[in-house]
Amino acid sequence: MGASTNNKPKHTKCSQQEMYAMRPTLTPSYSSVLLLLASLFCISFGFIAYENAKEIVQLEARYDEACKKDGFFTSSLSSSVESLSEEELMHSTGTGTTCTVSLGVAPEYIKAPIYIYYGISSMYQNHRRFVRSRSNEQLMGQTESGSDMCDPKNTVDGEKMNPCGLAAWSTFNDTFAVNVDGQPRAVSDKDISWKGDREFKFANYLPTRVNDDPATRGGKEIEGTVQEDEHFIVWMRTASTKTFRKLWGVIETDIEKGQEITVDVTNLYNSYAFGGEKRVYFSTTTWLGGRNHAFALYNIVVGFLLLISSVLLGILGVVFREKKLPEKRL
Incomplete structure (x- = not known):
């Protein structure tokens, strides 16, 4: 019995799977912010790739x-x-x-x-x-x-x-x-x-x-x-x-x-x-490989599409005020 007790894991929230968790609700405003961040990344990376291709x-x-x-x-x-x-x-x-x-x-x-x-x-x-x-x-x-x-x-x-x-x-x-x-x-x-x-x-x-x-x-x-x-x-x-x-x-x-x-x-x-x-x-070549303007342009186009989607969702979030749901603790 003593050996069995000594081998028991420590009683922690992690070992007992009692960690706090959050399930975010994808409201229009929340989705708008995510799309905005993604668009900024794609547009920035696209222009970097385009300038990089010009060096080749x-x-x-x-x-x-x-x-x-x-x-x-x-x-x-x-x-x-x-x-x-x-x-x-x-x-x-x-x-x-x-x-x-x-x-x-x-x-x-x-x-x-x-x-x-x-x-x-x-x-x-x-x-x-x-x-x-x-x-x-x-x-x-x-x-x-x-x-x-x-x-x-x-x-x-x-x-x-x-x-x-x-x-x-x-x-x-x-x-x-x-x-x-x-x-x-x-x-x-x-x-x-x-x-x-x-x-x-x-x-x-x-x-x-x-x-x-x-x-x-x-x-x-x-x-x-x-x-x-x-x-x-x-x-x-x-x-x-x-x-x-x-x-x-x-x-x-x-x-x-x-x-x-x-x-x-x-x-x-x-x-x-x-x-x-x-x-x-x-x-x-450069750190991105050989010349590829298409890759850069794809990123820029996708970035602007995401930006437009972000603006539209932001407008929807303002027009239709969503009810804020309480966070559930599991």
Whole structure:
């Protein structure tokens, strides 16, 4: 009995669940104050985000048309893309072309790190068939053979693909070489993918039969092991819209104001087959990420809507004097 008594908790309001509680009544006046506070937060944050986005330096250039003029050749066709039929383009694997696109001159001093992105339009990575056509167990090294989920890209000439699926088969394979005032500028691809993806979603094994045959390729060969190829890992993170951009590399040196920036493009990815546009982007970032005026404007618009609602509820609270209810103590 003594031991049982010693183990009893102290008699406090918390242990006996006798804490005072209040259940606020959402009257028009009370709701008006809450909406006013929320509106002030949204409007303030929206203007901060908008000013923050203005600090970001972003340059871009479309290059699929520029490279198209030099011809997009295939292993079986030797004519330029202008003379190819739509059907031939749809089935073109391509040996690639090269072209140089200009991003203009640096409008101001651009402080490193400077991020390089590629952008594609009219490509539905979020389509159900594309999203399902992969084997996460295979990517994590838990099995060597892919499942039927990888269809229609499960095998090549009767041999198993690893990793399999449309996502792995269609990996972006254009490359970029950056020049500043005609001088090459080093671009790093280290840590362009998420650390969690590298450590937990992609195993350290060598791929087999993934775009190693130009006649059947859909995109890039995996360089090294699956875990080492960060361009592949970035591509495998599915985009949510048909127009998207993905990180390709990082320039870790500053660019002076007025310096000319050009990019030598190796044009391999056949966006002509689905009528997609391709772009290259240079961008700096801030604590809120890249340039996103829409995010700031959404906050400002929502803030003003909340402010209007707050005023209307405040008027209702004055016109219809609500009866003040006593607080209940539980």
